[in-house]
Structure formats: structure tokens, C-alpha cells
Amino acid sequence: MASFIDTYHYWGAEFVSYLQTTLPSLGPFFMWVSDIGDPGLAFTLYFPAVVALHAGVGVRLMWSIVFCEWSNMILKW
Structure with a gap:
């Protein structure tokens, strides 16, 4: 491996x-x-914009962001 x-x-x-x-x-x-893939933008720009358009999609986006950031942190640890 x-x-x-x-x-x-x-x-x-x-x-x-x-x-x-x-x-x-x-x-x-x-x-x-x-720069546009920066995780900070996901919380400050993309999430509020998506929630304004559709709340359900915004919640799913937030869960995917949280999971991606968590798995990134765990895999680098």
C-alpha cells in the first residue's frame, strides 16, 4: 500500500x-x-446565498461542508 x-x-x-x-x-x-474553493467562502458566501434561494438545499450544503472539513481534518491528522 x-x-x-x-x-x-x-x-x-x-x-x-x-x-x-x-x-x-x-x-x-x-x-x-x-481562491473560490476556499472553505471560508463556503460559510460566509456560498451558504447564505444558497439558503436565500432554497433552505433545504442550504442545509444539505452546510452538512456537506461540515463533513468535508471534518474528514479533511481527520485525514490530515
Whole structure:
């Protein structure tokens, strides 16, 4: 299992390196994507906007945000 994870990380780093050297003009786009995916925005911007449109969907969004943040914290621990 460890060799699979090592291989997975290696090829992930190789892919990122390839993107950075081949498509340097897309750097600002990927930074923007990273910014809009910030978990802080999920609580302060996306959740209130979705609740204003549909309360049930907003509650499901909040539970998915909480689960994703919790699992991210547990898996990094």
C-alpha cells in the first residue's frame, strides 16, 4: 500500500510540474480556482446565498461542508 501512495504522490507532483512548465499562463486561473474553493467562502458566501434561494438545499450544503472539513481534518491528522 505504501508503494501505491508513494507512486500516486510522485505522479501527482510530476503532473503539477508539467502543468507549471507547459502552461505558465494558466497560473492566475488556477489561483482563482483555488481562491473560490476556499472553505471560508463556503460559510460566509456560498451558504447564505444558497439558503436565500432554497433552505433545504442550504442545509444539505452546510452538512456537506461540515463533513468535508471534518474528514479533511481527520485525514490530515
